[in-house]
Amino acid sequence: VSYGGGCYSDLNGYESDDQVQHKSKKHVNKVVATCKHGLTFYKKMKLNNGLKIYFKIEAKRNSRYLLGTGGTGGVFHAYLPSEENQCLALKIAQNIVASEEIQIHEHFLNINEQEKNRIIKYYGYKDDNSKYNDRTFIALEYGGISLLEYYDLFKRQENDLFLLSNIIKGAARALAQFNQHAIHFDIKQSNFIVSEEPNSNIEDSVKIIDFHLSVLLNTSTAHNVRFDFMTKIYMAPEIRGLDIERFESGIERNISMTKTDVWSFGLMCYNLIYGLITSSISYNELDLLLEEYRKDSQHDELNRMVKACIQEQPNQRPLMRTVVRFLEKECHGFNYEKSYLTLEENQVWCVD
Numbered sequence: 001v002s003y004g005g006g007c008y009s010d011l012n013g014y015e016s017d018d019q020v021q022h023k024s025k026k027h028v029n030k031v032v033a034t035c036k037h038g039l040t041f042y043k044k045m046k047l048n049n050g051l052k053i054y055f056k057i058e059a060k061r062n063s064r065y066l067l068g069t070g071g072t073g074g075v076f077h078a079y080l081p082s083e084e085n086q087c088l089a090l091k092i093a094q095n096i097v098a099s100e101e102i103q104i105h106e107h108f109l110n111i112n113e114q115e116k117n118r119i120i121k122y123y124g125y126k127d128d129n130s131k132y133n134d135r136t137f138i139a140l141e142y143g144g145i146s147l148l149e150y151y152d153l154f155k156r157q158e159n160d161l162f163l164l165s166n167i168i169k170g171a172a173r174a175l176a177q178f179n180q181h182a183i184h185f186d187i188k189q190s191n192f193i194v195s196e197e198p199n200s201n202i203e204d205s206v207k208i209i210d211f212h213l214s215v216l217l218n219t220s221t222a223h224n225v226r227f228d229f230m231t232k233i234y235m236a237p238e239i240r241g242l243d244i245e246r247f248e249s250g251i252e253r254n255i256s257m258t259k260t261d262v263w264s265f266g267l268m269c270y271n272l273i274y275g276l277i278t279s280s281i282s283y284n285e286l287d288l289l290l291e292e293y294r295k296d297s298q299h300d301e302l303n304r305m306v307k308a309c310i311q312e313q314p315n316q317r318p319l320m321r322t323v324v325r326f327l328e329k330e331c332h333g334f335n336y337e338k339s340y341l342t343l344e345e346n347q348v349w350c351v352d
Contacts, residue, residue: 032044032054033054033079033081035054035077035079035085035087036085036087037064037077037087039056039064039065039077039079040056041054041055041056041078041079042056043055043056045078045126045137046126047123047124047125047126047137047139048124048125048126049123049124051080051082051123051124051139052082053078053079053080053088053090053123053139054078054079054080054081055076055077055078055079055090055137056076056077056078057076057090057092058076059074064077065077067089074091074092075089075090075091075092076089076090076092077089077090077142078090078139080123080139086142087142088123088139088140088141088142089139089140089141089142089143090137090138090139090140091137091138091139091140092135092136092137092138093135093136093138093212094134094135094136095127095129095134095135095136097212098125098135098136098138098212099136100211100212100213100214100215101138101211101212101214102125102136102138103216104182104211104214104216105122105125105138105211106122107181107182107216108122108181109122111181115177115180116177117177118170118173118174118177118178118206118207118208119174119177119178119207119208120140120141120143120193120207120208120209121140121141122138122139122140122141123139123140123141124139125137125138125139126139140209141207143193143195143207143209144193144194144195144205145193145194146189146190146192146193146194147167147171147189147192147193147194147206147272148189148190148272150167150194150202151163151164151167151272161273161302163202164272164273164302165301165302165327166201166202166203167194167202167206167272168269168272168302168327169203169324169327169328170192170194170202170203170204170205170206171189171192171206171208171265171268171269172265172320172323172324172327173203173204173206173324174192174206174207174208175187175208175261175265175320176319176320176321176323176324177208178208178214179258179261179319179320179321180321181216181217182211182214182215182216182217183214183215183217183257183258183260183261184208184211184213184214184261184264185213185214185215185225185226185230185260185261186210186212186213186214186230186231186234186264187234187261187264187265187268188231188234188264188268189268189271189272191208191209191210192206192207192208192209193206193207193209194206194207195207212229213225213226213229213230217258227239233267233277233279233281233286234263234264234267234268235260235264236259236260236263236264236314237263237287237312238259238260238314239260240283258319258320259314259315259317259319260314261320262309262317262318262319262320262323263309263310263314263317265309265320265323266305266306266307266308266309266310266317267290267309267310269302269305269306269309270290270293270306270310273302273303273306276289277289290310293307293310294307294310294311301326301327304326304334304337305323305326305327307334307336308323308326308334308335308336308337308350309323311335311336316335316336318334318335318350318352319352321352322350322351322352325350326350331347331348331349331350331351332344332347332348332349332350333347333349333350334349334350335349335350
């Protein structure tokens with residue numbers, strides 16, 4: 001299970017339940033609840049909305065309770081018996097980081113279900129200001145596996161473009177839905193998951209996760225966008241090494257910051273298809289690689305979409321909702337193709 005960053009990356013940086021209970025001498029070895037995965041829980045937590053969940057923090061690398069770690073944190077198995085034995089993911093984050101992510105989740109609570117069904121479900125949070133830790137618990141939907149893990153598991157051949165295309169279409173729909181309300185700022189394949197119990201149509205089973213760097217639309221200022229914590233290699237050219245003045249100037253000139261997510265999405269798709277980008281690649285090497293790619297002869301639907309997303313100028317990139325329209329064959333050509341592509345009589349250009 002992958003949940004991205006925003007939580008404690010050093011599992012030795014906080015104490016497990018067992019350590020805390022041992023110190024307080026209140027631990028009683030009595031099973032309180034057992035989930036469908038066969039895990040038992042000894043402690044109950046009341047979230048901000050009154051919801052009560054069972055949880056266990058076991059900070060061991062091979063623990064069955066540990067679901068994953070991210071840039072600054074760990075995610076643990078939790079249990080909500082009131083929802084048909086629903087398993088949850090309990091993300092532990094530093095208070096200052098968690099507040100930003102919670103703001104995004106709380107925003108989506110007031111959104112129609114059909115407009116957020118591709119966004120990881122949020123159950124609530126609890127601040128823990130005990131003498132042991134200054135942290136926040138965030139209860140989320142129990143997710144599935146990452147896009148790359150799903151592809152490796154179900155591909156029928158070494159380069160299964162049909163499956164890959166459907167996975168990418170699902171991710172595009174998820175990001176398009178998110179971008180209607182917020183900018184993610186950390187788009188990469190590990191920040192999309194395929195639901196644990198996927199729909200028969202993979203395109204409808206992909207969800208977007210990890211909002212610890214995200215900002216709501218119309219609130220994106222240099223003071224609440226944390227450039228230093230972004231995945232460097234996926235950063236769009238216009239925000240690499242960006243300072244406050246240049247960022248604010250870009251907003252004033254109505255440069256769409258959502259186009260930074262589009263670049264990252266295109267780069268993610270490029271890497272899913274070709275696997276040529278490593279964490280050690282420099283911006284110069286990456287830009288040369290992409291420049292050659294933009295000029296090559298790959299003109300199938302998937303590559304045309306990727307090339308549209310990684311245009312150097314933000315205003316030449318489509319919005320994600322336009323990318324989805326292209327993948328669903330509702331429009332047929334991008335801005336960058338107008339100098340050489342002639343559409344058929346019943347076809348239309350992709351316009352934001």
